[in-house]
Amino acid sequence: MSINRRRVRAIFRKELQEFRRNRSLVVGMSIVPVIFSIQPLITVFTLNTAASAPLRHEHVLLYLLAIPALVPSLVGAYSVVGERQQGTLEPVLTTPIRREELLLGKALAAFVPSVVVAYVVYGLFLLCVELFAVPAVATALIRPSDLLAQLVFTPLLAGWSIWLSIFISSRASDVRVAQQFATLASLPSIAVTTLLALNAITASFPLAVVGVVVLLLLNRLGWRLVSASFDRERLITGTR
Amino acid sequence: MTGGAALSVDQLTKRFGDRVAFEDVSFEIGHGEVFGFLGPNGAGKTTTVRTLGTLIAPTSGSAVVAGIPLTPDNGEEVRRRISIMPESPGLYLRLSVLENLGCFADLYGVSDPPGRIDRALRAVNLVDRARDACGTLSKGLRQRVALARALLSDPEILFLDEPTAGLDPVAARDVHELIDGLRRRGVTIFLTTHRLEEAERLCDRVAILNTTLRRIGRPSDLRDQLFSKTLLVTIRTPLRDPGRVFAGLPAIDGWQQDGPAGYVLAVSDVTVAAPAVTRALVAAGADVLSVGEARRSLEDVYLKLVEGDG
Numbered sequence: 001m002s003i004n005r006r007r008v009r010a011i012f013r014k015e016l017q018e019f020r021r022n023r024s025l026v027v028g029m030s031i032v033p034v035i036f037s038i039q040p041l042i043t044v045f046t047l048n049t050a051a052s053a054p055l056r057h058e059h060v061l062l063y064l065l066a067i068p069a070l071v072p073s074l075v076g077a078y079s080v081v082g083e084r085q086q087g088t089l090e091p092v093l094t095t096p097i098r099r100e101e102l103l104l105g106k107a108l109a110a111f112v113p114s115v116v117v118a119y120v121v122y123g124l125f126l127l128c129v130e131l132f133a134v135p136a137v138a139t140a141l142i143r144p145s146d147l148l149a150q151l152v153f154t155p156l157l158a159g160w161s162i163w164l165s166i167f168i169s170s171r172a173s174d175v176r177v178a179q180q181f182a183t184l185a186s187l188p189s190i191a192v193t194t195l196l197a198l199n200a201i202t203a204s205f206p207l208a209v210v211g212v213v214v215l216l217l218l219n220r221l222g223w224r225l226v227s228a229s230f231d232r233e234r235l236i237t238g239t240r
Numbered sequence: 241m242t243g244g245a246a247l248s249v250d251q252l253t254k255r256f257g258d259r260v261a262f263e264d265v266s267f268e269i270g271h272g273e274v275f276g277f278l279g280p281n282g283a284g285k286t287t288t289v290r291t292l293g294t295l296i297a298p299t300s301g302s303a304v305v306a307g308i309p310l311t312p313d314n315g316e317e318v319r320r321r322i323s324i325m326p327e328s329p330g331l332y333l334r335l336s337v338l339e340n341l342g343c344f345a346d347l348y349g350v351s352d353p354p355g356r357i358d359r360a361l362r363a364v365n366l367v368d369r370a371r372d373a374c375g376t377l378s379k380g381l382r383q384r385v386a387l388a389r390a391l392l393s394d395p396e397i398l399f400l401d402e403p404t405a406g407l408d409p410v411a412a413r414d415v416h417e418l419i420d421g422l423r424r425r426g427v428t429i430f431l432t433t434h435r436l437e438e439a440e441r442l443c444d445r446v447a448i449l450n451t452t453l454r455r456i457g458r459p460s461d462l463r464d465q466l467f468s469k470t471l472l473v474t475i476r477t478p479l480r481d482p483g484r485v486f487a488g489l490p491a492i493d494g495w496q497q498d499g500p501a502g503y504v505l506a507v508s509d510v511t512v513a514a515p516a517v518t519r520a521l522v523a524a525g526a527d528v529l530s531v532g533e534a535r536r537s538l539e540d541v542y543l544k545l546v547e548g549d550g
Contacts, residue, residue, distance in 0.1 A: 004349070006346050006349060007346060007347050007349070009346065010342075010343050010344075010346030010347050011343075011347075013343070014332065014335070014339070014343040017332075017334070017335055017339055018332060018334055018335065021334040021335075022334065086330070086332075086333075087326075087328040087329075087330040088330045088331065088332055089330075090295070090326050090328075090330055091324075091326060091329075091330040091331075091344075091386075091389065092347065093295055094293050094295065094319060094323070094324040094326070095319060095344065095347035095348055096316045096317075096319045096320040096347065096348065096349065097347050098316060232295050232296070233295065233296040233297060236290060236295050236296060237256070237287075237290075237296060
């Protein structure tokens with residue numbers, strides 16, 4: 001199967017243009033990272049040097065991986081059912097575009113801003129820790145292994161979250177229902193990252209490798225699943 | 241028609257479970273023809289367009305669209321050669337006219353997108369609104385943008401699904417003029433509508449659908465097929481013995497009184513009957529006010545076919 005890059009790019013560009021002008025979506029994408037970063041920041045600022053010793057054996061900042069798991073689900077959940085409700089899906093489907101190209105364009109448009117937001121929030125978080133936390137706490141928190149984990153797992157988690165939410169979006173008949181279900185669907189990923197951050201699951205290199213492989217497989221499976229379940233007829237007529 | 245079929249449909253049927261959307265539909269459309277597809281709400285017009293546009297799969301039957309057989313594998317190739325303007329414009333309201341058209345120019349893979357967009361905008365007289373957000377345009381202007389979008393790919397067949405639905409008379413007239421312009425350029429147009437005056441004005445041939453295809457032909461031919469030709473005669477005072485006046489005249493098959501001094505004559509050939517009737521009336525001393533053919537409209541044809549379904 002060949003993918004026509006121009007068509008994928010057209011959908012990607014159009015989606016980004018729409019996101020930029022959709023205030024409620026921008027607000028939604030901004031609120032989640034703020035909620036997930038302010039409380040931990042306040043906690044970190046109150047820690048003293050004595051608290052830094054146990055932090056050396058924990059991976060508290062993995063908590064921020066909840067952002068790439070949750071933010072894209074808002075955009076992904078809107079992507080198909082939102083167009084369907086606006087009446088814009090049918091004209092797109094009358095063009096030569098293939099469903100794989102349409103879905104890839106939509107997924108990329110959700111992926112890029114979500115990953116950028118997650119990296120920017122993480123960067124700002126680290127900057128605040130470096131500038132305002134007790135130096136010993138900052139040294140304990142900012143470790144190359146955690147930084148690498150954040151860099152690697154952010155796109156993988158965002159990708160999986162996007163495929164799940166687009167799948168939900170292509171089955172749902174209402175945007176709000178899709179967003180609620182997509183948020184629910186991202187909870188298992190958030191639970192795992194939270195348990196890692198709380199040291200309830202011990203983070204290790206082998207576990208990270210397994211995590212990467214599993215998420216790569218899930219992303220591949222996600223694209224196949226979403227493509228296979230994308231039914232023009234059902235989306236246009238609401239039957240079948 | 242300029243030879244060959246642009247669209248050929250053979251016993252096409254679509255069912256949704258037990259519900260029949262349309263059944264056993266067969267017709268052909270020639271290149272450059274404007275073909276009207278008429279029918280009441282729920283007759284299956286839009287479903288037919290969607291089926292021919294590969295958006296939904298037929299239950300049975302076959303079709304060749306712009307030279308490509310309608311099969312699941314040919315969807316992309318068929319959609320490359322046609323354009324569909326759905327009933328609702330379906331524009332991205334937050335995007336400008338240019339951004340909307342730019343996106344679709346890329347989806348259709350047209351060469352020289354700026355040039356093509358400019359030509360499409362000129363065709364629908366919208367160049368000066370190109371940078372406006374579609375959400376700020378009136379319904380009529382949005383319909384024009386949708387038409388420009390449908391023209392971008394220079395399609396072999398243009399499907400227009402209720403293009404004037406919900407438009408005021410002025411906006412509807414504008415769309416009619418645009419369709420007229422496309423017809424003059426030789427674009428093959430498949431027009432679904434339930435505006436009968438629209439079909440009568442724009443279409444070379446029409447088909448009347450009410451789940452099954454009831455009749456197909458030129459509007460004038462359909463009139464002739466369904467209604468006998470009649471001559472309406474009005475005189476100042478009633479004839480004393482109309483039977484004697486009308487008896488034996490050429491091309492007259494029968495007559496009946498219509499009002500105190502009016503007569504409706506069933507005729508086989510108006511051009512023969514009208515002069516003969518006029519001469520006979522004058523010879524009988526009648527003051528003739530008018531002698532004319534009763535014009536049946538496409539609406540009469542439509543109502544006769546559709547109301548018969550009860």
